Amino acid sequence: MKQFISFVKKEFHHIARDKRTLFILLGMPIMQILIFGFALTNEVKNSKIAILDQSNDPSTQALRSELDASRYFDITQDLHSYQEIEAAFKKGKIKMAVIFPARLANDLDHFNTAQVQLVADASDPNVANTLTNYATAIILDYQDRITNNRRLPYTIKTEMRMLYNPQLKGAYSFVPGVMAMVLMLVCTLMTAITIVREKELGTMEIMLVSPMQPFKIVVAKAVPYLLLSIVNISSILLLSVFVLDVPVNGSLLLLIFESILFTLTCLAFGLLISTKTDSQQTAMFIALTGMFLPTIMLSGFMFPIENMPLPLRILSNIVPAKWFYYIVKEVMIKGLGITAVWKETLILTGMLLFLLVLSIRNFKIRLA
Amino acid sequence: MNAVIVNNISKQYGKKKDLIQALKGIFFEVKQGELFGIIGPDGAGKTSLFRILTTLLLPDGGSASVDGLDVVKDFKAIRHRVGYMPGRFSLYQDLTIEENLEFFATIFNTTVKENYDLIKDIYSQIEPFKNRRAGKLSGGMKQKLALSCALIHKPSVLFLDEPTTGVDAVSRKEFWEMLRSLKEQGITILVSTPYMDEASLCDRVALIQSGEILSVDSPEGVINAFKHPLVAVKDNNMLQLLNDLQRFEGVQDAYPFGEYHHVVLKDGFTANAVSTYLQQHNYHQPDVQTIRADIEDCFIALMKTGE
Numbered sequence: 001m002k003q004f005i006s007f008v009k010k011e012f013h014h015i016a017r018d019k020r021t022l023f024i025l026l027g028m029p030i031m032q033i034l035i036f037g038f039a040l041t042n043e044v045k046n047s048k049i050a051i052l053d054q055s056n057d058p059s060t061q062a063l064r065s066e067l068d069a070s071r072y073f074d075i076t077q078d079l080h081s082y083q084e085i086e087a088a089f090k091k092g093k094i095k096m097a098v099i100f101p102a103r104l105a106n107d108l109d110h111f112n113t114a115q116v117q118l119v120a121d122a123s124d125p126n127v128a129n130t131l132t133n134y135a136t137a138i139i140l141d142y143q144d145r146i147t148n149n150r151r152l153p154y155t156i157k158t159e160m161r162m163l164y165n166p167q168l169k170g171a172y173s174f175v176p177g178v179m180a181m182v183l184m185l186v187c188t189l190m191t192a193i194t195i196v197r198e199k200e201l202g203t204m205e206i207m208l209v210s211p212m213q214p215f216k217i218v219v220a221k222a223v224p225y226l227l228l229s230i231v232n233i234s235s236i237l238l239l240s241v242f243v244l245d246v247p248v249n250g251s252l253l254l255l256i257f258e259s260i261l262f263t264l265t266c267l268a269f270g271l272l273i274s275t276k277t278d279s280q281q282t283a284m285f286i287a288l289t290g291m292f293l294p295t296i297m298l299s300g301f302m303f304p305i306e307n308m309p310l311p312l313r314i315l316s317n318i319v320p321a322k323w324f325y326y327i328v329k330e331v332m333i334k335g336l337g338i339t340a341v342w343k344e345t346l347i348l349t350g351m352l353l354f355l356l357v358l359s360i361r362n363f364k365i366r367l368a
Numbered sequence: 369m370n371a372v373i374v375n376n377i378s379k380q381y382g383k384k385k386d387l388i389q390a391l392k393g394i395f396f397e398v399k400q401g402e403l404f405g406i407i408g409p410d411g412a413g414k415t416s417l418f419r420i421l422t423t424l425l426l427p428d429g430g431s432a433s434v435d436g437l438d439v440v441k442d443f444k445a446i447r448h449r450v451g452y453m454p455g456r457f458s459l460y461q462d463l464t465i466e467e468n469l470e471f472f473a474t475i476f477n478t479t480v481k482e483n484y485d486l487i488k489d490i491y492s493q494i495e496p497f498k499n500r501r502a503g504k505l506s507g508g509m510k511q512k513l514a515l516s517c518a519l520i521h522k523p524s525v526l527f528l529d530e531p532t533t534g535v536d537a538v539s540r541k542e543f544w545e546m547l548r549s550l551k552e553q554g555i556t557i558l559v560s561t562p563y564m565d566e567a568s569l570c571d572r573v574a575l576i577q578s579g580e581i582l583s584v585d586s587p588e589g590v591i592n593a594f595k596h597p598l599v600a601v602k603d604n605n606m607l608q609l610l611n612d613l614q615r616f617e618g619v620q621d622a623y624p625f626g627e628y629h630h631v632v633l634k635d636g637f638t639a640n641a642v643s644t645y646l647q648q649h650n651y652h653q654p655d656v657q658t659i660r661a662d663i664e665d666c667f668i669a670l671m672k673t674g675e
Contacts, residue, residue, distance in 0.1 A: 013467065206458050209424060
């Protein structure tokens with residue numbers, strides 16, 4: 001036991017003395033949360049739009065002020081002819097143009113129907129889609145109000161309610177994603193590197209010719225990164241609750257337990273990599289391609305798994321981050337308990353045991 | 369009892385096509401308390417041999433024992449009792465001298481205090497810098513620290529793989545003095561080195577070349593086994609001189625050796641014969657003297673008979 005403690009102490013020395021790496025390890029989650037929270041957001045806010053108003057009557061003015069008042073749009077330009085629309089798009093200044101035809105209010109009053117044209121820049125299809133949806137919603141809203149007093153025959157109205165995330169905030173989905181990513185990076189990458197570094201420096205050679213059991217070496221290497229990950233989990237949760245207003249709806253204890261389970265899985269994967277490689281570069285490369293990319297691509301965090309072709313959907317099942325991402329969403333955002341995520345928890349536990357057994361069996365007690 | 373027994377050990381690397389035979393079935397024994405040198409050039413198989421004896425590699429054939437324990441079967445027990453210092457400096461560069469030493473003491477279930485006597489002579493030289501990180505030490509100091517760490521658990525057999533490679537002449541001398549005093553304390557020491565001049569500092573040496581042991585003997589024994597007359601020759605044009613010497617009928621072998629050429633003569637020839645021969649070939653006052661062979665001459669001779 002004394003051996004073990006002394007080994008863990010040594011690991012802490014390594015980490016604490018490499019100030020730059022430590023700074024990255026502890027700063028990375030904070031940076032990522034802040035970047036995802038404020039810069040990289042797929043919400044559409046304050047999009048610049050232009051308006052071509054050929055009618056200029058009370059109706060178009062009302063619509064115009066409704067659009068301008070919403071937080072999604074900023075009217076930055078007034079156009080005067082169709083030719084100007086394309087020019088405005090080409091300058092890249094605007095994302096969408098709203099065209100009111102001549103005599104809009106007149107048509108509405110006398111024919112009970114009028115048309116509004118939305119022209120969107122679809123070079124980014126998602127944004128174009130979102131913008132036209134928002135604009136349509138605002139226009140429909142206006143229509144509702146003016147028809148409020150009259151009875152229309154046969155109308156179906158859709159009532160929408162966004163559960164768990166009523167404001168449709170991006171943070172609700174990326175906080176679990178960033179958590180998966182950061183834990184993965186810190187644990188898998190760093191454990192893989194730290195063991196391989198001992199091989200590279202030749203210290204593993206001495207460690208092997210010592211009474212210290214290889215199993216203990218491996219576990220002692222993992223302990224500091226487990227603690228570091230707990231610090232990271234806390235800082236991510238604190239930031240998301242207090243800075244991004246993403247609440248922890250479920251049990252905090254369960255959330256932390258699941259995070260530690262995922263951390264251990266990542267550590268075990270890092271250990272497995274380290275048993276199979278001899279240079280830090282290879283270890284890093286394998287950790288990044290074997291864990292980081294799948295975490296981003298196949299966990300459902302960036303791209304919805306449901307939309308993927310079948311082979312990728314099947315492949316995504318072996319990515320631990322997918323299950324963790326799911327668990328965090330269920331527990332943190334939806335506020336569900338262990339009964340809702342026991343299956344996923346079991347899968348992660350299975351992965352952990354599998355990786356752990358594999359890496360301990362693969363740990364070389366000799367040099368070759 | 370013998371501290372180390374090597375019995376027909378062989379080791380190869382690589383697959384069929386580019387198979388390298390690192391050790392070709394070697395035998396030797398090291399007695400308890402002996403300072404045993406393994407002398408040979410780079411690539412002779414010294415490190416492979418050390419790694420097999422320290423249980424880091426499995427031999428492909430043969431058997432070996434350290435302290436009566438089999439290197440394959442009893443590897444765990446061996447790891448408790450040997451000290452090993454690899455050829456490359458292998459301590460934690462970002463830990464201080466003191467931290468390194470204490471770390472290794474704990475790993476071996478002991479304390480610095482308990483075995484301080486053993487390392488006192490060595491460690492006291494670097495103790496003033498004990499708060500300096502190992503990575504910032506000079507080569508000689510690193511060596512002392514590495515030796516202290518390898519000794520801290522009072523090993524019964526100490527394996528030092530090329531401890532003096534890349535160390536300056538003064539530190540080398542000091543290092544060998546340290547080994548001498550360790551030997552006094554009853555520790556069996558196996559040390560490998562590519563420097564022939566260090567052979568004479570060992571009790572016995574094994575000369576190794578291309579995975580084969582050429583000779584195992586005391587340094588004197590090795591030298592005494594060199595039976596041919598040997599002369600050292602020097603003149604202005606050394607290259608021409610070597611060519612001319614090799615053409616002389618009494619010469620068995622001639623090779624450059626420092627500022628001289630060493631010439632191994634066939635039995636019955638003497639320095640005088642060489643002088644006469646050279647004068648006949650327009651050398652005015654060739655410097656020819658009979659000398660006693662040293663380990664390197666023996667090594668070269670053994671190498672050539674091996675071929």
